[in-house]
Amino acid sequence: MSNIAIRVENLGKLYRLGEIGTGTLSHDLNRAWARLRGKEDPFAKIGETNDRATKGSSDYVWSLKDVSFDVKQGEVLGIIGRNGAGKSTLLKILSKVTAPTTGRIKVKGRIASLLEVGTGFHPELTGRENIFLNGAILGMTKAEIRSKFDEIVDFSGVERYIDTPVKRYSSGMYVRLAFAVAAFLEPEILIVDEVLAVGDAEFQKKCLGRMKHVSVNDGRTVLFVSHNMEALNRLCDRSVLLAQGRVEKIADTDTIIGSYVQKNFGSRGTMSWSDDNDSPGNDIIRLLSVSIINEGHDIVERIDIKRKIGISFTYKVLKPGQRFTHGVNIYNHHGVHLISSHDVEQANKQIAVATGVYTTTVWIPGDLLAEGLLTVGVAIMKYEPFEVWLHEENAVSFTVIDPITGDSARGYYTGSFPGVVRPLLQWDAVVEE
Template identity: 65%
Template structure:
């Protein structure tokens, strides 16, 4: 017997920008006649465009999702990954039957509990307790089944004092606490969670991730999880789906899916160092390019805090340099021009003799302990010391790297952005 619990075939969802329907009754009737009566392709969708928000479009029909195909097994925990506008939330709404697909088919075995946004499925005039029963009834559960779970739900949510208060008086944090508790504890076969957990505090987020892990690994239920927290996706999920502009661009194990996303999701501007004149040094060696690599030697523009990072410098060799004395320093600056972190090749015992036969050198940072945010990289090549008279090539803002929150202490709590530990610099002469 197959253990497939979700099967998606040729799934697409189109939206019309700016209006509902096609704009006129005659066109709506034409669409109905062609698609429903004649069974032909919708003529108004032929000119639809991919949902790429970075470019100007010519059509008012946008494909939020296009030709999506995948299968999910019972007990899988699947991370849905992608940039804002990639189609993640639309996919979850289709799976939850909140909206219907334009084309394609979704086959689901079992009941689905969804937490797509704060207050999903709650009636604001009803109390928390009444909404628990309402949600259970929507899932097809009997009253006595819900009553059996009620104390556990209230205890997990931490809103016992307000459980008989109308939820319209709840804060957003209380809303999401109770909503998650209901979705996680009522006996559905599939739990779908969008990134509403960002509303809760860190302790509750950790509690939720633990519960989802228990649901998937301990109870054999299926979890679909949308998050921008790559550390959470890697720890919770066993597989991942990467969406880009409404299409599945990668599907596989969660670690591989995260690595694919980090290496492809954010395309920074091309870094042309070859013609940069705002540099110091004798230029016996010249830095002409910078790459950031992950532990699989994939080029990335984003990295998770606390994980391995390699900085590869592409070098133009112009004059002889004793490579055994080559000193390389790299420093990371935040958007306020504060030096946040720096690394020195002599302290790291880096060996650059490979430059005799290649055109690049690398600094390997096993654990990149830096807080979430965007950083500019300044590079220094020197002949044996950090003094200005030994500079070979010094380039400021040679590249940019984006750091995502990471669980560096293995506590289930990711580090936050905004407060930095500034380390000693190396550009003072």
């Protein structure tokens, strides 16, 4: 374990539903008797997989089950999964907030955790006092903490309130100070949960930069849980995908994000609404359907980059004399907004439209886009004054592919490759004497 900072072996955590505590006195006695004999927890055998969407037959649920992986020293490891996948439970076990039911962990170095707003802070103490308290918990001397104090306060941006009890801080101020304490008091391992989502965009950017710095420059290990795919991709070279308490895959972050998005959202080439009352819109206009089509106007879920991609949406105009235009937004599987386009010609003409059912299609060259899963949102809005009448953010999705064959549009450069858009541009080479 020379260069391994964290080793997780067959980790499991069993919870009992519907009760506070471990259960009845007989359950506790059975558990104690099993431990004395060196046997497995008898109730672990009846524990079920943690699937929130189904009703189980047992009161015992495995929040984590048979989880194993290693984290190298200086590595930034991402942890991805749906709500209820076991991410927070895993971090709590690693942070020693709770004990595992089965398995074990080996940790090399001090751990600082940021699992939720206010973790490790005493609400009655001031910001200054909490900094020294957290440093003492990490085993640092007062002189060591004092040497880092100014950096912590400067990074957090709460200097004016540093001598105010933290119970009077906003959630954003709490997170700012808590992250600064965790990042600057030099733990060997930094564990960060989704809590950074509370901060503003500027502070999130600072946090990501700091985590990268402590990993690359200081050789410290970071475990990072987030639903922000772009942040995960920028920060983590490798990630773990959790599903229903088990490790589904460990691979490079881009592969993990692709697997996660494909499994949970997948390609959906068309979406329709049969009932006007349930369809997106208002009493003026209602969206009936959105589809991805090819050049033959067939509904598809996969498009070769050598072909045009059509986004077609049908809507019903309920009131005559309306003037409006249409828009589409396209996002990649990291959540990056790739394309925003609206019908400029329709907007400029401002033609009054009669009641009826209409279909609008926008065509996009396939070779503009990088390969992968893309999500489409559609909108209809009026001008003068501007007002959005309907906006279906995740209407449909499709996969852009470049088959690795002799007629590949990009030759050898196919599949995963940097760039959010990858247009085939004209290149001119000139021989200079």
